[in-house]
Amino acid sequence: MSEVSFPPLLSGHAVTGPEDPFDTACKKAIIGCDAGLVTYNLAPDSLRAALVFAPEVPLRQAMAMLPTCGVGLQNALGALAPPEVAVHLEWQGQIRVNGARCGGLRCAASSTDPDTIPDWLVVGLNIPLWPASQDSGDTPDETALYAEGCSDVEAPALLESWARHSLHWITRWEDGDTKALHTEWRGIAHGTGEDTRQAGLSGTFLGIDENFGMLLRAGDTTHLIPLTSLLETP
Structure with missing residues (x-):
């Protein structure tokens, strides 16, 4: 496996084979690992x-780390x-x-209570590097990084860049510069103003609130769907 280096405050832990780094990170977090641990699996195709x-801060606010890491990935690419x-x-x-x-x-997360x-x-x-099938016509709305003209983007370099850019935005968020993060995210958001379905509701995606909750307009009612609704059970 290629050597991967991370910026200060972050540390790496490589896994191989079928091991899912997300599951590994959750297990280590439950045991009590240090914050800033990056677990990763660099397979040939992903x-x-x-x-x-x-x-x-309470989970309601802490969930901003999900879009923050998304912005970090977009910046890295x-x-x-x-x-x-x-x-x-x-x-x-x-x-x-x-x-x-x-x-x-x-x-x-360790809790699903937004106020805790x-x-x-x-x-x-998770980023697929190569398509699962040679026939892209089978899944026209699914792609892989190397199928989109990014074959020169090496996985270790992308991982390092994602970590650096994510850390940059995490630091700005911690320093109170939430406006810049919101502006950055809105500029690269997909589907704003379009019809969508989320949490059993159908409507128009109007945008986000201060905690990145989805504002969904259905008829005469605007629903707020919090990011905590996306939490998975570890």
Whole structure:
């Protein structure tokens, strides 16, 4: 496996084979690992990684780490991929490259109570490098990074860049610069103003609130769907 280096405050733990770094990160967080641990699996056809956090704010606010890591990924690809490659983020965590879905982010925490400060929170990243099938016509809305003109983007370099850019935005968020993060995310958000379905509700995706909750307009009612609704059970 290629050597991967991380910026200060972050440390790496490589896994191999079928081991899912997201599951590994959750297990280590439950045991009590340090915040800033990056678990990763660099397979020939995919990049999978996860980042462990130790929030100091209630889960409702801490969930901002999910879109923050998405912005970090978009910035990383912006630095490494050809300039014509477009990267956007869906509210649910999916990543779109040149309009098609290309992996995504997921999140788990020690608690699902929005008003409780969780002991830990983990954000996972999965990016397919090569398509699962040679016939892309079978899944026209699904793609892989190397199928979109990014074959020169090496997985270790992308992982390092994702960690650096995510840490940059995490630091700005911790320093109170939430406006910049919101502006950055809105500029690369996919589906704003379009009809969608989330949490059993159908409507128009109007945007986000201060905690990145989805504002969904259904008829005369605007629903707020919190990011905590996306939490997975570790």
